[in-house]
Amino acid sequence: MRALVVDHTEAGPVRFADVDEPVPSDGEALVEIRHIGLNFGELKYVEQWPSGAVHGHDASGVVLRAASDGSGPPEGARVALGVAPYAWAERVAVGSGWLGTVPEGVDLADAAALGIAGVTALRVLRTRSMLARNVLVTGASGGVGRFAVQLAALAGARVTALVGGPGRGDGLRGLGAGEVLTDLAGTEGRFDLVLDTVGGSLTARAWGSLAEGGTLHLVGTASGEDTTFPSGALFGFGEPRRIATYGDLTPPGAELTDLLGLVAAGRLTVPVGRRGDWKEVAEAAQALFDRTVRGKIVLDVV
Missing domain, CATH: 3.90.180.10 (Medium-chain alcohol dehydrogenases, catalytic domain)
Structure with a gap:
């Protein structure tokens, strides 16, 4: 064989x-x-x-x-x-x-x-209600990112997709992204949830755009870079913000069934x-x- x-x-x-x-x-x-x-x-x-x-x-x-x-x-x-x-x-x-x-x-x-990419996106987005929330997806042109954009939009979120350069965001608005960015500089919005597939310096910048009570989920390190936070960046007043790692390797049969059902219904591409x-x-x-x-x-x- x-x-x-x-x-x-x-x-x-x-x-x-x-x-x-x-x-x-x-x-x-x-x-x-x-x-x-x-x-x-x-x-x-x-x-x-x-x-x-x-x-x-x-x-x-x-x-x-x-x-x-x-x-x-x-x-x-x-x-x-x-x-x-x-x-x-x-x-x-x-x-x-x-x-x-x-x-x-x-x-x-x-x-x-669907496996790793779809299940990762689904499990992270199920950690809190998405209805009327502001969600940032980094590395949105990749497999996890494209699933995350769609699933967050299906759940009622306002989705911002961050991509690595011009052209990489093609098709993301059609999948549900309300805004497609190549840089977080100048972003005025605050995000209730960040699904970060990139890591490195982008993680530190995304942390600075996180709303009170928000969570930054680390699901990938595609950049291969280390992350360094500026002095004082992890201190703040108000409702606590969190950084969450991802490593759930439990059998995903139920999530696969849910994702396949969405595909069959024409709600997930x-x-x-x-x-x-x-x-x-x-x-x-x-x-x-x-x-x-x-x-x-x-x-x-x-």
């Missing part, structure tokens, strides 16, 4: 290898993978995974054999895998908690793009910016690192 495994050499971050067929436990389904979804972190920081391990967390496919304990979707069901281990292989044994059933009318390739063959994974990963893709990358397993 072919799979993409972690490669710590200069040829990496992943390479193709022949691996053993998965042997499902009682609570696992055997899934034939049709599409995989790439994420910046799992490729950029590949040294965090063991060399030679089957890589990847997001995919979609068809259940070849249902879990023997009766849990999860039946044989033949179309499913999405989100935040699941060892997902980038021709066949995967996966627990029902990591699966969402893909409704009729939803492209199976689109379903592969899946931002696939690049589609190709999984043999093109090296080129696709480089495009991700070079930030030339708007949204998600999905590759077909053929």
Whole structure:
């Protein structure tokens, strides 16, 4: 069986290898993978995974054999895998908690793009009411960002999208952003919630635009920069402001189901910016690192 495994050499971050067929436990389904979804972190920081391990967390496919304990979707069901281990292989044994059933009318390739990016955005935005709140999404042209803009707008928020430069904000107003910015300088508004995918110096600037009682959620460090706060920036009067980290790796089956339902209802658009063959994974990963893709990358397993 072919799979993409972690490669710590200069040829990496992943390479193709022949691996053993998965042997499902009682609570696992055997899934034939049709599409995989790439994420910046799992490729950029590949040294965090063991060399030679089957890589990847997001995919979609068809259940070849249902879990023997009766849990999860039946044989033949179309499913999405989100935040699941060892997902980038021709066949995967996966627990029902990591699966969402893909409704009729939803492209199976689109379903592969929902996992980490969609679930991250949904979990952060569910931490408080969004109705009539001011929400800032940094790195809004990326996968998490484009989902976050849509979901915040659906929940009734006034959404500001921050992008890295002219042209990167294309399409964001159509997804629900009321304002698209390339810089926070001169921003008069105060934000009740900031979903920050960029990190670095931008985090410190976003903190300065946070309203009393607001929360800045750190969900990514795409900039690769350290964050330094000016003297006194973390002191203030009034209702406390918070910085919250994100690292929820619990099985996201329920959230995947919610997201897939929104897609099926036409209320959520899946931002696939690049589609190709999984043999093109090296080129696709480089495009991700070079930030030339708007949204998600999905590759077909053929």
